[in-house]
Amino acid sequence: MVQIADNNLFKGFTPIDLMEATYLAAGNFQVRAFFEAKDEILKVGKFSESEFFEILDAMIDAETERKLVLERLQGKDPLFLEEIVKEVEEFPSENVIRDVIYLKEQAFIQELVETKTKTVVKKIKGEEKEVEVKEYFYRYQTKESPIERYFEPVSIVFNAGVCCQCGWCSSICPVNAIQVTADNLEVDNDTCMKCGLCFSVCPRSFSIDQAYKSIKKLDKSLTWSDKIGAYVNAYTATTTKDEIKKVRQDGGIVTSILEYLLKNKLVDAIVAVQHSKDIWRPEPVIVDDIKDLYKTAGTKYANSPSLTIIGDAMKYEKIVFVGVPCMMKAIEKGALYPSGLPFFNNIKYKIGLFCMESFPYSEIIKLTKDKFEKEIDQLTKMNIDKGKFIINLKSGEELAVDLKEVQSYARDNCHYCEDLTSDYADISVGSIGSQAGFSSVITRSKEGDKLFNEIIKAGLIASESLKDVKPGQGLLERIAGSKRTNCKSILLG
Ligand SMILES: Cc1cc2nc3c(=O)[nH]c(=O)nc-3n(C[C@H](O)[C@H](O)[C@H](O)COP(=O)(O)OP(=O)(O)OC[C@H]3O[C@@H](n4cnc5c(N)ncnc54)[C@H](O)[C@@H]3O)c2cc1C
Numbered sequence: 331m332v333q334i335a336d337n338n339l340f341k342g343f344t345p346i347d348l349m350e351a352t353y354l355a356a357g358n359f360q361v362r363a364f365f366e367a368k369d370e371i372l373k374v375g376k377f378s379e380s381e382f383f384e385i386l387d388a389m390i391d392a393e394t395e396r397k398l399v400l401e402r403l404q405g406k407d408p409l410f411l412e413e414i415v416k417e418v419e420e421f422p423s424e425n426v427i428r429d430v431i432y433l434k435e436q437a438f439i440q441e442l443v444e445t446k447t448k449t450v451v452k453k454i455k456g457e458e459k460e461v462e463v464k465e466y467f468y469r470y471q472t473k474e475s476p477i478e479r480y481f482e483p484v485s486i487v488f489n490a491g492v493c494c495q496c497g498w499c500s501s502i503c504p505v506n507a508i509q510v511t512a513d514n515l516e517v518d519n520d521t522c523m524k525c526g527l528c529f530s531v532c533p534r535s536f537s538i539d540q541a542y543k544s545i546k547k548l549d550k551s552l553t554w555s556d557k558i559g560a561y562v563n564a565y566t567a568t569t570t571k572d573e574i575k576k577v578r579q580d581g582g583i584v585t586s587i588l589e590y591l592l593k594n595k596l597v598d599a600i601v602a603v604q605h606s607k608d609i610w611r612p613e614p615v616i617v618d619d620i621k622d623l624y625k626t627a628g629t630k631y632a633n634s635p636s637l638t639i640i641g642d643a644m645k646y647e648k649i650v651f652v653g654v655p656c657m658m659k660a661i662e663k664g665a666l667y668p669s670g671l672p673f674f675n676n677i678k679y680k681i682g683l684f685c686m687e688s689f690p691y692s693e694i695i696k697l698t699k700d701k702f703e704k705e706i707d708q709l710t711k712m713n714i715d716k717g718k719f720i721i722n723l724k725s726g727e728e729l730a731v732d733l734k735e736v737q738s739y740a741r742d743n744c745h746y747c748e749d750l751t752s753d754y755a756d757i758s759v760g761s762i763g764s765q766a767g768f769s770s771v772i773t774r775s776k777e778g779d780k781l782f783n784e785i786i787k788a789g790l791i792a793s794e795s796l797k798d799v800k801p802g803q804g805l806l807e808r809i810a811g812s813k814r815t816n817c818k819s820i821l822l823g
Pocket residue numbers: 577578579580581582583584585586602603604612626627628629630631632633634636652653654683684685686687688689714759760761762769770
């Protein structure tokens with residue numbers, strides 16, 4: 331339960347207000363479901379008893395905070411998030427923003443959207459033209475007679491055809507009721523205790539983009555772009571190490587960062603992917619010995635449910651996770667809702683890859699046969715560059731087809747994904763914007779930028795600003811913007 335005397339977070343509130351909010355929080359369906367299933371959860375063995383209570387405390391704290399925010403907004407006119415932050419000064423701004431978005435999902439608050447049209451000057455085919463663009467404004471107000479919404483298990487996301495198979499829900503579920511593979515998801519309804527935690531953390535259940543945008547815009551040390559999100563710096567970079575050059579996909583930046591982190595004991599283990607016994611079918615892997623690191627290098631374009639193994643990585647105090655944008659969002663959402671679950675505390679760094687789409691493994695085999703008349707085991711590399719899908723063969727040959735020709739093989743659920751550049755990572759890495767043999771690198775947090783600059787200083791990476799090279803940041807922003815514009819909307823049944 332909430333420690334009234336010790337808990338600094340709540341120090342601005344009177345004991346009466348706090349007790350009332352805690353009482354209401356303890357009645358929340360997620361808290362009750364989790365508490366009532368204590369015996370089953372401990373029997374499954376995912377959490378020790380002390381971890382169970384730590385999670386319960388975190389859930390009650392998060393819910394208590396929301397009740398206090400809700401109370402403060404009762405009877406107020408619709409407010410912008412920036413105005414709400416000022417109304418509830420006792421809590422950190424980012425807490426208040428994410429609380430409002432969560433309260434909206436819980437059906438306690440309504441979102442009111444206004445649109446305005448403004449005229450801007452844009453360069454189109456070299457000519458400056460005036461174009462009209464729509465701007466959206468969001469205000470929030472409490473509902474008059476709210477009925478709390480119960481979150482369903484994530485089968486609702488899978489059945490709607492929008493699950494990206496990240497695997498996060500299966501690691502989160504306290505009773506191991508969810509099985510996720512690269513192309514399937516099953517919830518065991520007999521084991522499920524209907525806590526809705528999986529739904530809270532799923533990147534495809536409800537959007538946190540509005541909260542992300544508002545939180546990042548408050549941080550004046552970050553630059554904001556509607557296309558590539560918030561960032562500290564953008565670079566083009568390449569490894570200086572010959573061994574990494576032999577195994578890398580582009581600039582070898584991801585492997586260089588992982589090597590530096592492991593060598594300097596800044597992390598105890600990395601979570602990435604490697605070829606499974608079926609070559610080019612990626613399998614998630616935990617590496618704690620540097621000698622196994624290079625097996626993880628290079629891009630496998632089939633999707634991997636990498637977040638399924640985060641539970642196995644719990645035994646390490648500090649880990650770094652490598653994954654695609656949907657996984658970065660999943661981790662961020664898990665860390666926010668409910669806040670501070672002990673489960674996530676060991677993820678020290680998130681390295682996000684750029685990703686336009688991924689392919690089912692069966693379709694990778696098919697496209698290799700259909701488009702190139704080759705067997706998958708003849709390939710040494712696959713790459714997407716300058717609008718082409720390119721394969722390299724053991725014979726030394728390189729073959730390419732237009733990317734458009736292979737797009738029908740990509741996963742349908744990737745069409746619901748708006749993020750190209752891993753907005754939610756600490757460091758994002760991809761090829762768009764850089765020359766061959768280089769990666770484009772976006773540092774998104776102060777820790778991420780500090781780490782990247784330490785590695786440059788150690789002489790392991792050579793780098794310059796992405797703004798100073800061709801095609802550079804301009805192309806990256808254009809392509810990232812078009813992914814956002816063309817993204818399909820998610821509708822859950
Ligand atoms: C499915 C997919 C689609 C991509 N699409 C684009 C794109 O459209 N545009 C673009 O600019 N870049 C894209 N990338 C990123 C790009 O291919 C490189 O991974 C990136 O430039 C890093 O290069 P590097 O040389 O620094 O990486 P390396 O040093 O070679 O390391 C690559 C890292 O990626 C991890 N990895 C490989 N495959 C997967 C996978 N399937 N799932 C999770 N992790 C994986 C490896 O374990 C390794 O840690 C994509 C990557 C993936 C996995």
